[in-house]
Amino acid sequence: MAHQFTTSYLKDSLDVFRYYKKLGERAMAQCPDDALFASLHAESNSIAIIVKHMAGNMRSRWTDFLTTDGEKPDRNRDTEFETPPKTRAALMELWERGWKYVFDALEPLGDEDLVRTITIRTEPHSVMQAINRQVAHYSYHVGQIVYVAKHLAGNKWQTLTVPKKKSAEFNARVAAGEASQR
16 A cells, blocks of 8 residues: 555544555465464464454444444453354455444544544543554554464465565665555
């Protein structure tokens, strides 16, 4: 994703969310189907479980987020770490549905909404604070997805960002207007 200069916090936040969504998708695309459901060890989560958790969080945080608590009473967070979707198609449908909650909630907002007060787990947050909280949360989990996917893809992995020992080449391409970090 090409970096776009902006002074709009909302536009930049949406761009950052889109970047992490795409990063996760590019990582999962390189992962063999069965590997999406594999854990690296007994205490780790599979990519499918991470996606299920993210989608549950996204539904809870962003559904009616201006008017209801971001921790919905019908959310059972613990079950997000059990029984993942069974297929890549089901997993990707869950992923898309989760991100739809994010974008449907944020795209209609204006700068004046950033100072509104919302609640998450009964604690007051400004809309801007809530966005920051979720950018941090989702980037953390996308990082996990990338790490696990890279491990399971093995030598077939193609880097998603600047390849090792290629920074100078990448910087030259950026300077020439051919590449961007986002």
